[in-house]
Amino acid sequence: MPAEEHLRIDVRHEGNRLVLRLAGELDLATVSLLEGQIDEAGAQDAAMVVLDLEQLDFIDSTGLRAVLSAHATAVEREQEFAVTRGSEQVQRLLSLTHVAEHLRIVEPSADRDSS
Amino acid sequence: MHKVGVSGSSPELGSIAQRSLGRSEAIGIRGQSSGGAAIDLLVEAGVVLAASLDLDTTMGQVARLTVPTVADLCVIDLRDDDGSIRDVAVAAELDTTARELEDLRARFPLDPDGAHPAARVIRSGQPLLLEEMTSELLSSFAQGSEHAKFMIDHHYRSALVAPLLARERTLGALSVLRLADSEPYGEHDMDLVGELARRAALAIDNARLFSMVMRVEQRLESILANLAEAITVTDELGRTVFANQAAADLLGVPSPGALTSAEAGAVISRFLVLDEQGNELGLEQMPGRRLFMGERPDPLLVRNIVRETGEERWLIVRSSPVLDPETERMLYAANVFENITEVKRAQLENTRIAQILQRALLPHSLPEVPGAQVAARYAAAGELNEVGGDFYDVFKHGEDSWMLVIGDVCGKGPRAAGVTALARHTLRAAAMSGQGPAGMLTILHRALLDQPPGADLCTVGLVMLTPRAGGARLTIALAGHPSPLLIDSDGRIEPVGDSGTLLGVVDPVSFAESEVELHDGDTLLLYTDGVSEAGAPEKPLGEDGLSELCANGSSTELSELLLHVERAAVARTDGPLRDDIALLGLRISAEGVR
Numbered sequence: 001m002p003a004e005e006h007l008r009i010d011v012r013h014e015g016n017r018l019v020l021r022l023a024g025e026l027d028l029a030t031v032s033l034l035e036g037q038i039d040e041a042g043a044q045d046a047a048m049v050v051l052d053l054e055q056l057d058f059i060d061s062t063g064l065r066a067v068l069s070a071h072a073t074a075v076e077r078e079q080e081f082a083v084t085r086g087s088e089q090v091q092r093l094l095s096l097t098h099v100a101e102h103l104r105i106v107e108p109s110a111d112r113d114s115s
Numbered sequence: 116m117h118k119v120g121v122s123g124s125s126p127e128l129g130s131i132a133q134r135s136l137g138r139s140e141a142i143g144i145r146g147q148s149s150g151g152a153a154i155d156l157l158v159e160a161g162v163v164l165a166a167s168l169d170l171d172t173t174m175g176q177v178a179r180l181t182v183p184t185v186a187d188l189c190v191i192d193l194r195d196d197d198g199s200i201r202d203v204a205v206a207a208e209l210d211t212t213a214r215e216l217e218d219l220r221a222r223f224p225l226d227p228d229g230a231h232p233a234a235r236v237i238r239s240g241q242p243l244l245l246e247e248m249t250s251e252l253l254s255s256f257a258q259g260s261e262h263a264k265f266m267i268d269h270h271y272r273s274a275l276v277a278p279l280l281a282r283e284r285t286l287g288a289l290s291v292l293r294l295a296d297s298e299p300y301g302e303h304d305m306d307l308v309g310e311l312a313r314r315a316a317l318a319i320d321n322a323r324l325f326s327m328v329m330r331v332e333q334r335l336e337s338i339l340a341n342l343a344e345a346i347t348v349t350d351e352l353g354r355t356v357f358a359n360q361a362a363a364d365l366l367g368v369p370s371p372g373a374l375t376s377a378e379a380g381a382v383i384s385r386f387l388v389l390d391e392q393g394n395e396l397g398l399e400q401m402p403g404r405r406l407f408m409g410e411r412p413d414p415l416l417v418r419n420i421v422r423e424t425g426e427e428r429w430l431i432v433r434s435s436p437v438l439d440p441e442t443e444r445m446l447y448a449a450n451v452f453e454n455i456t457e458v459k460r461a462q463l464e465n466t467r468i469a470q471i472l473q474r475a476l477l478p479h480s481l482p483e484v485p486g487a488q489v490a491a492r493y494a495a496a497g498e499l500n501e502v503g504g505d506f507y508d509v510f511k512h513g514e515d516s517w518m519l520v521i522g523d524v525c526g527k528g529p530r531a532a533g534v535t536a537l538a539r540h541t542l543r544a545a546a547m548s549g550q551g552p553a554g555m556l557t558i559l560h561r562a563l564l565d566q567p568p569g570a571d572l573c574t575v576g577l578v579m580l581t582p583r584a585g586g587a588r589l590t591i592a593l594a595g596h597p598s599p600l601l602i603d604s605d606g607r608i609e610p611v612g613d614s615g616t617l618l619g620v621v622d623p624v625s626f627a628e629s630e631v632e633l634h635d636g637d638t639l640l641l642y643t644d645g646v647s648e649a650g651a652p653e654k655p656l657g658e659d660g661l662s663e664l665c666a667n668g669s670s671t672e673l674s675e676l677l678l679h680v681e682r683a684a685v686a687r688t689d690g691p692l693r694d695d696i697a698l699l700g701l702r703i704s705a706e707g708v709r
Contacts (some may be wrong), residue, residue, distance in 0.1 A: 002570050025652050026694070028526075058652030059695065061525040061644070068620050090657070097574065097595035098616035098625070 007031050009037050018046035019109060025056035027064030038070045049074045053086030054108050059093055071103065082106040143353050154183060156307070160314055170322045171203055177289075177315050178206035184306070186291035188212070188269075191234045191315065192225065193279070200225040200234060200287070203331045212269065219265055223258035230256040235277045236288040244307055246299045273299030277312035280321035287316055302425030340371075345452040346436065351381035356447060365428070365452055367421060376537035383706040387420040402434035403448035416455075472502050481509050484517050486582040488702045490612035491676045492684065496645070497690035504531040504644045505695035506538055512546045512579055518555075520698050521596065521641040522575040534571045537562060542575070543687035550579040552592035553626040556618065560594070576641055578701070586634040586703050592626045594618045595649055600661065602668040604636030604652045611639070611659065638668055638676070639701040646680065650687035673702045 008029035015035060019039055022095040024030070051067060053059075059067075074081035078080065082104040085091055094100035119125030178189040191204040202220045207213040225231050227238070236243050245252070248266050251287065258262030272293050279287040289312040293299060300308075328574055336357075339346055345362035347355050358366075358374040366382055374382060380398055388396045400406055402412035414433040420426070430452050437447040442591055447685065481489045508520040520542055524534045541562045545555040556575060563571055574595035581588045595617025598610035615626035633639065640659070649656045656664075662684050668676045677698045684696055 002271075049399075058655075060648065060651075061572065061574070063525060064617075065525050065620070068572070071411060096597065096614055100622060101616075102621040 001037040002109055006034070006062070009033055011037060012041075013042070014109060016047040017048065017050055018043055018048070019050045019052055021052040022056065023057075025058040026056055026066065027058065027060045028062045031062055034066050034070065038073055041070050042079060046079060048080035048082065050081075050106060051083045052108055053084050054083070055091045057089050059086075059090050064093060064097065064099065067103075080104070084108045121674055125328060128287070130150040135600075148258060151527045156180060157314070159312060160311055164597060170319060170326075173318055173322065174204040174315065175206070177311070177318075178204035181291055181311070182206045183208055185304075185311075186294040187294040187297055187672040188216070188271075190216070190220075190233070190290045190292075191287065192237070192277075192290070194227070196236050196284065197262050198227050200227050200237060203287075206414070216265065219258075219262055223262055224273060225258060229258070230694070231258065232274060232276045233255065233290055236278050237285055240278045240285045241281060241304055242278060242312075243274075243276040244300060244302065244305060246301065272297060275300040275304055275308050277305070277308045279312055279316035279319060286310075286319050288298050312555055335521040342429055343566065345454070347374065347452075348447045349450060350447055351445075353398065355382070358610050362452065365454060373561045377495060384511060385422055387422055389420070390417070391416055394420070399695060400433055400658075401450075403450045406434050406436050407447045409499065419510060424677070428454060428456045432457055449686060460687075469502050471513060472532050476502070476506055476532060476539060482511065482517075484509070484580065484582075484701075486703060487517075487520070487580065488588060488673050488700075488704055490674045490700045492693060492696070492698040494696040496670045496695050502528060502532040502535075502696035505645060505697035506539055507641070507699045508542070508699050509699070510543060512544065513549065517582065518542075518546055519578040519582045519641060519699055519701060520641075521643060521697060522573060523596070523645075523697075524694070525572045525641045530571075534573060536565070538573055538575065542567075542577075544697075550578050551628065553615075553628045556592055556594045556615065556626050557624065560616075560618040560622075560624050564622065566619070572620045574611070574644075575618060576643065578612075579641065580701065583677035589633060590628050592628050594624070594626060597642065597658070599642075600640045600658075600665060601631065601633075602638040602640065602665050603633065604669050606666065606669045608662045608665055608668075633701075633703045635703050636669060637703050638665075638673065640665060640668070640680070641699040641701075642674075642680075643695065643697045645692070645696040646684045646698060649684035649692075649696070650679065651693070652687075653689075654687065656684060656687055671702050 007022060007024040007026060010023070012019050012021070020034070022034070026034065037043065038049075048055075049070065051070065071081045084107065085105055086094065094103070120654050138330050140177060154202050174191045174193075179189050181189040187208060189204070189206045190202055192202050194200055201224065203212045203218065205217045205220070219525045225234050225368070227234055232245060248271055250561040253261045253266040257266060272295060274290060274292045276288050276290045278285050279289060287478055289302070289308065291308055302405055313663060333543040339357070340359045342359060343361055344358075344516050345365040346359045346360045348357035349355050355374045355377065358371040360371060363369065363371045363374060364372065367385070368382070383398055383401075388401075390396055395416075396417060399408075400415075402415050405412040412434065414431050417432060419428045432452055434448045434450045436445045437449055438444065439446050441692075477493060481491060488510055490506050491509075493503070493505065493507070495505075504526055506520075506522050506524070510518055510520075511520040512534045520539070522535075522538055524531045524538060538559055542555050543559040543560045550558060551576075555577060559573070559575065563573060572595075576594075576596035576599060589611075591612035593612045596622065598612045598614070600608055601611045602608050611629070611631050613627040613629050616624035618624065646657055647656055647661055661680070664680050665676065671679065677700050680698055681696055685692065
């Protein structure tokens with residue numbers, strides 16, 4: 001099955017923030033979609049990149065690696081980087097691995113249910 | 116045109132000849148008084164026409180048959196595809212006359228739109244009887260004065276021209292002529308000549324169809340013959356009716372002919388044919404045979420070994436049915452053999468390398484731990500030639516302790532294998548330098564950070580076991596790894612150990628060592644997330660699900676418990692495993708405690 005059926009990424013610019021809203025599964029089959037979005041020209045100009053993980057049903061270690069790579073890329077570009085707390089499964093993995101301590105956690109955008 | 120029978124059976128043949136002869140008693144067929152002559156002519160014509168499919172030869176023979184019984188001179192003209200008329204056969208009593216006329220017709224071809232009787236008959240499709248031809252008439256349709264002079268000099272007298280009709284097309288005309296003193300033709304001659312013309316026309320039509328089919332077949336054959344893939348066509352009895360050179364090469368015979376002349380089954384008996392698992396396959400299991408049994412077989416991968424030389428090939432055999440277009444009955448099986456030996460060898464080699472690598476990354480056997488049992492299970496996700504990223508290890512630590520290791524390197528394949536090797540050996544080296552679990556994790560983290568960038572992340576769970584009277588003391592440290600489950604002898608289950616940072620990416624890291632006392636009959640289960648996330652994302656097993664699986668764990672043999680958990684995790688996954696599964700179990704056993 002194509003990766004797009006397992007992971008949807010909604011891209012929006014909120015002022016100088018780039019918000020990537022992930023829905024579905026972030027694993028070996030889909031990480032390339034996230035990597036593609038981080039490499040997009042639009043992503044380079046934002047002052048801050050936010051990954052909204054509230055609708056992400058599943059993340060595995062490969063998905064976690066992609067999130068950390070996105071973090072590293074943002075740091076290189078001198079961008080701020082943050083994630084939302086995420087779904088239960090995301091929270092479990094972030095806390096189990098202590099990665100949550102190393103990431104800035106922000107509240108999801110107020111309009112996140114509007115779509 | 117007289118309607119004549121379409122069948123060539125003799126009673127009808129006889130009646131046509133009889134009618135012709137009955138009416139031609141006055142003139143007769145010269146030199147013959149018997150009705151048998153006309154029958155003989157048609158029978159002979161039938162033999163000639165059936166004998167050869169070469170058009171010019173056949174027409175020449177038909178023309179010659181008419182001389183002298185029916186005609187002094189006979190000409191067969193054909194209309195070519197472009198509408199022009201050419202003579203294909205001229206027969207006369209004197210060969211010189213025939214050659215002379217051929218030469219004239221070559222130099223002065225008949226005008227298809229002209230007044231020549233052959234041209235008129237070809238246009239109209241109707242027979243033409245010219246009982247008596249005057250010099251004026253001859254001159255009127257001659258193709259020039261030389262032609263006119265020829266006809267007048269040879270005393271053209273009477274002519275009968277019949278169209279060559281087949282499948283409602285006029286292919287040409289058959290002209291019989293009588294010269295000088297010969298009897299002129301009459302109405303009664305028209306049936307016989309008409310029948311002869313009809314038969315000649317059928318023969319011409321057949322010859323044309325045949326040459327067309329031959330051309331198509333030759334084209335097809337030359338395409339098939341030159342294909343790089345080996346192709347054979349086999350019939351219901353298993354005989355090879357067609358093979359190309361590639362097939363001959365593949366099957367080790369000098370030419371396709373050696374295959375088509377071989378008896379059914381003679382060629383295959385030279386080979387040992389095995390399936391992928393090494394089971395011998397019979398002729399009836401080949402896709403071509405199965406087609407004839409009414410099945411729709413999938414392409415078959417076979418390992419083909421030449422009995423004589425031991426040479427081995429891997430082939431994919433695909434067969435499709437060749438049906439009779441009218442009856443839809445299966446006539447042949449067309450078999451295509453794709454030689455994938457090189458691909459298969461490379462794949463087998465990759466699998467072999469992967470297996471060697473995998474074995475190198477896991478302990479080949481677990482050491483004896485005094486006062487305890489240890490057991491492990493491992494299942495790699497993906498293809499056979501992929502090395503998994505999960506690992507485990509058990510080794511002695513210092514004088515009186517043992518170290519249990521479980522880990523998960525992100526990703527699969529060679530890169531993950533490299534990180535796994537680094538992790539396993541770094542942990543062993545750190546242990547030898549006297550580090551406890553937390554120190555070992557820190558050393559591994561540093562080693563991973565020293566790797567080229569690329570976020571090689573890794574989770575590890577370490578359990579240091581120190582046997583003591585009636586049980587053991589455990590020191591647990593976790594780096595991003597799920598907590599081991601403690602199943603006590605009463606069946607109570609709880610996760611043990613404090614979570615710590617995963618290794619290799621984020622920095623700084625922190626780990627906590629926690630201590631747990633195990634007693635006789637207590638069990639500790641270490642696992643990777645391939646177990647707890649089995650069935651994800653739809654229905655992950657989860658820690659609760661895993662605990663349920665271990666509910667009767669304390670009363671189950673340790674190796675049985677691990678197998679039970681592994682099977683449940685595999686069963687929970689739809690299709691192939693998404694992630695590797697590793698399980699490492701420890702049980703305190705009183706009889707072992709000293």
